[in-house]
Amino acid sequence: MNEFRHQMLYDTWVIIAPNRAKRPAFSPGSPPPAAINDPFIHGQEQRTPPEIYAVRENPRITASWLTRVFANRFPLLKLEAPLKRAKRGFYSIIGGFGAHEMVIDHPKATTHLCHFDQKNLRALYQSFRDRIEALSKDGRIAHIHAFKNQGMKAGNTIPHSHSQIVALPFIPPATERIIDASRRHYNHHERCLVCDMLESEEADQSRILYRNRHFLVFAPFAPRFEFEVWIVPLSHESHFEQLSSDALGDLAEASEWILGRLALALEDPDLNLTLVSAPPKRPHPKPNYFHHLEHFFHWHVAIVPRFEARDGFELSSGCYINPTPPEEYAHFLRELPAPPEKG
Ligand SMILES: [Zn+2]
Secondary structure, eight states: OOEEEEETTTTEEEEEOGGGGGSOOOOTTOOOOOGGGOTTSTTOGGGSSOEEEEEESSTTOGGGEEEEEEEOSSOSOBTTSOOOEEEETTEEEEESBSEEEEEEOOSSTTOOGGGOOHHHHHHHHHHHHHHHHHHHTSTTOOEEEEEEEESGGGTOOOSSOEEEEEEESSOOHHHHHHHHHHHHHHHHHSSOHHHHHHHHHHHHOTTEEEEOSSEEEEOOSSOSSTTOEEEEESSOOOOGGGOOHHHHHHHHHHHHHHHHHHHHHHTSOOEEEEEEOOOOOOOOSSTTTTTTHHHHOOOEEEEEEOOSOOOHHHHHHOOOOOSSOHHHHHHHHHHSOOOOOOO
């Protein structure tokens, strides 16, 4: 059974997951799955684990889905696993409690995220929103990650297009850092850090890529990776699961704009799309930990193309090296011609 082990020196948690090694292999250059062998296409719904959630064009037609969600067959974490911190000798562990869901996000196996149309992007974000909302109701869950790994360099291991949702029984260190930085800024300035970033980006303009009614797409001032872009709601919003249906459409539109440009500029790059949203508010061992969370946390979507492995300096220092200034690639992406129409 999987378990979390506390890495005391780095103060982080590692999931020891022996069952992940038993997953079917998918190596670079493997052919796309033949339709007959692919359990994730229209008409094969009975071959997957039980459906938890779906977005369908016609609710009465099973095989009209745009997305389907079910438990991962090789889960990192399970809701049935024990949720208790225990000692093992000198060290601390937590049983592999949590949830790990698979979001089949396109009926066609090999569609690259950069070529999703707005309908599919909207269905993907709607699935993230509704599953996060549902999982948040379980008081044992402390934080929920929704993400997509596109391509081998981004960590993808299953050939059919899919995204994932992982719910954790604690707030992981990367999210704690965002909470702490946002809270510090709020305590000093009584303002949200990301709202201030948006204001600064709009004044400067050099890193802005696209804007619609609800969202600003820009290259962050200090991107960790070349061509990293963020999609950020223009009005302050802390929890992605509260997104309106109207804004979902605008998020799909903004995503289609930037993904189309990345496809053109970088020839369908491997990439990660991650949602960075506030955890559900719960009692927390640290006093006032969540006080004003909804005022200081501002969610965003990060899209990060992946070109190569990271080096030892980055691993040991936690600092990133980026050879391309964001102002340069923002200019390059803005000046690209519109990508060809889909269809
Ligand atoms: Zn804000």
